[in-house]
Amino acid sequence: MMECAYDNLKTIFKLANRDLINLDKDLFETKVSERTLCGALMLRLHERLKQTIYSSYYVDVEYNRNRGGKLKTLVKTVQRPKLDIIKINCDLIVHSRGKCVEQDNLIAIEMKKSNRSKSDKDKDRERLRCLTKDSFDDMWSFDGKSLPEHVCRYIIGVYYEINYTRRQIEIEYYYKGKLKSTEIMKFELKNENKD
Template sequence: MKKDFENLKKIFEQANEQLLNLDIDLFESQVSEQTICGALAIRLHDILKDTQYSKYYVDIEYNRNRGGKFKKMSKSIQGPGEEIIRIKTDLIVHSRGECVERDNLLALEMKKSYRPKKEKDADRSRLKCLTKDSFNHEWSFDGTEPPEHVCRYAIGIYYEIDFDKNTISIEYYRKGKYHTKDKKLIKKGTD
């Protein structure tokens, strides 16, 4: 799993560099998070197709846990106080249930810096839950059905855009915990 974390971090960093170089107009126009996620998804897909993760999908705002003969159900995590929380992550790399043994690879939450702290903290908390190995140290994976709640993403990424400072703060999560932080400068084009 650590190898997946490192590999996926490198792939993400490469896709993000392409995004910042080739799609800089999106940042100059200060478009929506969804538009930037869409452009990043294209960059990720183009890189993933030539890697060991070529059979995985890059989806935006995906909220289903299905695949093969599994029933269609909402993706969820177990929140504080045993509360079940339905999730719709901004961007994910997963097998859509086709690879039950290793369905979830990357989860990304994107926010603009002016959003309320409560929303940002909720995204960070979600990434911690999504990257846990299990919930309450229980794992129901038996090779035929996915676990009840979504977990085991190899890497979680919190991506915060600050248009005023022309920066992107990136936080990485692994195994339910904050791992490292990076900062990128948005290099605006010249007129």
């Protein structure tokens, strides 16, 4: 069932991304910030989700709170039994804001321009691995009644890297803590602004 949800959400994301590239082409032409592109993608995702079984879910930019107002955190295993607790806010998430305990988190998206440092990009990839794991510590078991202490169980993680020089977007899809697939999408620019 989770695999089916992954496929459905990947399709929704791909349609929203296609809408972004086709309808918000001017944002790519002016080489706007990651935050601006995330805001535009948020709107396109929201429009696509409204037409699906996920219509009650929210799309939020840099959301950093859990139910009850606590900061969102994730756990990265450093070396057993030591756990590294990290405060997080993804560039863009699709979630129920704690209203659907059965499946609160659907999509986590991290966006980067290709000229950012390798360490920044790798941190985003590691965050997506952690967020898409079924358990934040490989021991917590979903009981269907309460949300975990630390964020996990996103059905799909998306790493989205924009390369204006090559006019392409490299997309990596994460599922259950692992990189599942990658793709490259081309886009056209009418204006070649240098900055």
